[in-house]
Amino acid sequence: MAETSIGESAQLRAALVDTLRDKGMVTSALVEAAIRAVPRHWFMPAGTPTEVAYGYDSSVVTKRDQDGMAISSVSAAYIQARMLELAELRPGMTVLEVGSGGLNAAYLAEVVGPEGRVVSIDIDPEIIDLASTALDATGYSSRVRVLVADAEHGVPDEGPFDAIIVTVGAWDIAPAWLDQLASDGVLVLPLIMNGVTRTIGFRRDGDHLASTSAEVAGFVPMQGAGRHADQVLELADTTGGKVKLAFDSGAPPDLIQLNGVLDADAAEFWSGVTVSHGISFADLHLWLAWYLDGFGRLAADEGSALAARKRWLPFAVVRGAGLACLVLRDAMQGAGAEFGARAYGRDGQVAAAALIEQIQAWDRAGRHTPPTFAYWPAGGDRSQIRADATVMNKTHGVVTISWPTSS
Structure with missing residues (x-):
């Protein structure tokens, strides 16, 4: 937790929200209210400067491996805000967060409200302990269930989820996520495509997923069974x-x-x-x-x-x-x-x-019009893939990109 006064944190939080709105990262009243409510600095490692905790584009590493590589972090505020917006959340929803840390789970709890449900999982017990401590200290522990789990295998006895938000770099989409996603659910994840990542909001469209929006963002890579080695x-x-x-x-x-x-x-x-x-x-x-x-x-x-x-x-x-x-x-x-x-x-x-x-x-x-993406899991009817789409093979399916002609 960063050391800061209540007044200072409130002032910095308000300034952060104003910046997020001005830059178009926050567009809904629900997400704005959540970011205004959650004391972001409580979820930071000890010694994190206050201005970094409330920085617009400051990500903070929370754990490194033996080689010094970041394996867990608190994402930059603009990324968290944009992913919350991409998830199209509403009060009363049930949401799964893959890759815990506590802060984003608290935001989710605020957005879905007391009638909603948030499950946050991480493969690392130390990260789960840190998340649990921060959620308890900020009053969110009763509204968020945190679990040690390998996301590749889903979450037993949970779901279906109205939204799944993945906060680690994923090379593929685990079949378990699709199994536990509601029939009209939204999946938001940083998808790695030949070494380049886009955070994509996907919505179910029959037997496949179709993108609704995409943002430039980078994340620490997935661990566990879903890890992909270059x-x-x-x-x-x-x-x-x-x-x-x-x-x-x-x-x-x-x-x-x-x-x-x-x-x-x-x-x-x-x-x-x-x-x-x-x-x-x-x-x-x-x-x-x-x-x-x-x-x-x-x-x-x-x-x-x-x-x-x-x-x-x-x-x-x-x-x-x-x-x-x-x-x-x-x-x-x-x-x-x-x-x-x-x-x-x-x-x-x-x-x-x-x-x-x-x-x-x-x-x-390609430079004047943004592309759209789709994901077709194994067993889907790929004859329906758009004629102008380019296909990239993954382990559990294929992802496609379509780059509309500029008008």
Whole structure:
């Protein structure tokens, strides 16, 4: 819990709600009232600064693994608010939260009211203990049931749920969630699609799920039976620094060809596609994740040669013995920034050409209209998938994306 006075916390909470409303993250009276009511700072780790506890976009790590990687956190306020809105909650509903921490469960309890029911689960007993303590201290323990459980297997003796909110990164949708979701229920989850995550609000539509809205957001990954491990290739560069290339699925064959790919000088190629300063281009990353074969996420040690060269983005494509990463440069006449490809290795120019081609395709067909998603579980009638949809295979079904033509 962050140490703060009642007056200070109330003032900060009111300012946070005003910001959330101004930015369109809070749109309903129910969600606004919930965020105004819950003392957010009580759910933070000891020593968390008050301004961080009530920050608009401040996420707070609550637990790390032995390697220092975050495995549990309190999500940023704007993410929590938007997910509550995506869930289309009403008083009296029964709601499941996957990935506990206490704060979001308290918000849920406020929204569904005394006639509603909230069940919050987490695979980690320590996190459940922390959530239980905070919920008890803030008066919500009688309104929220907290359980240690692996979400992949559902919650025995519970449901059906009018809404399920998943607050950890999910590579797939567990069949148990669909089994326990009401016939007209809403599922909100951060879905990982080839290394790029979107928090999607899904509603049942017959034998599949159809998206109602989606937001850019990142979460700590799922643990337990639903965990999905990336295939990671580690490369050394000329400084001895390490560069890691991670593939969510569909890693290119013969990655051994990339040994030494960073030894030679890089060449840069430019797309002619620009973005104005301050304008989000997150949907470019999503487009590349869906339409670019050999797509992976790139990470580089701080001391590596790649990291030293500024304005690179953590995405890359592989072709044979070539690697190309996404980069930016200042556009002509102050017109923002131009997208390009930095190429390494014998086949680097081929990889760069593939990346440039998809940047330009996104510019033509994807940058002006948001996509829609659907999820078709195994056994569903996939003949009904839209003709303009692109399909991505998952373990328990397929997810599709449709990018409407800009009018």
